[in-house]
Amino acid sequence: MNVDELLKRYGAGERDFRAVDLSDCNLTGQCLKEVNFRGANLSRANLQQAHLEGSNFREANLQNANLQDAGLILVNLIGANLNGCNLTGADLTEAGMRSVSLVGANLTQAILKEATLNEATLDRALMRESDLSQASMSRARLAGTDLTGAVLDGANLTSAVLSGAVLERATLSGCLLSGATLDGTDLRDVDLSRAQLTGSSLVNANLSRANLRGANLSWSSLRGANLRGATLYRTKLSWSNLSGAILTEAVMINAKAKYINLRNADLTGAILPDGITHE
DSSP states (O other): OOHHHHHHHHHTTOOBOTTOBOTTOBOTTOBOTTOBOTTOBOTTOBOTTOBOTTOBOTTOBOTTOBOTTOBOTTOBOTTOBOTTOBOTTOBOTTOBOTTOBOTTOBOTTOBOTTOBOTTOBOTTOBOTTOBOTTOBOTTOBOTTOBOTTOBOTTOBOTTOBOTTOBOTTOBOTTOBOTTOBOTTOBOTTOBOTTOBOTTOBOTTOBOTTOBOTTOBOTTOBOTTOBOTTOBOTTOBOTTOBOTTOBOTTOBOTTOBOTTOBOTTOBOTTOBOOTTOOOO
């Protein structure tokens, strides 16, 4: 099918275009709201600034497509292939994206508020300054993903894998990260206040100057983590492993630290909770 035929049939009221081949097509700025592209091939298609709200792209192939500034509110992208896709500035509010593949995709400044990304694969994606507030991302993979300056307030990242991800200056206030893997992750200056990180792995993570006020890190592994200058006021750290961690000048006033492991940790200049002394 070519673009002219598609637009003619859409204009006549047809909406079901499942499994069509529109690879390399140019649909820049076109209005195709509530269209059914399930299983369609739209690889390398140009959909920049297209209006696709409420459309169905389930299991579609959008690899290397251009969706910059596209309207994708409430779209269905379950199981779709968007590897290498350009989604810069796209609006994906409340999009259904379970098991979507976005490896190496560009989602800079994209809006993903309340989107469902459970079990999605976002390895090495570029998500700088993206808005993922209240998004559901349980069991998602974000290894090596750049989330610098991203907003993840209230997002659910339970059991997600963020090894090697960059979260510098990101905000994750109230975020659910229980059982998440954040080994080697860059979390400098991140707001993790009230975040739930129970049983998470933050081995060798960089949490320097991070705000962990009121966060729950019980039963977590922070071996070798850098917490220099971090705010740990009222943070729950009981049964956590901070062996070899850097806690220089960290503020731990009223932290809950029962059975905490601080073997070989650097506590120089740290303000410690009652019951813990710096030898």
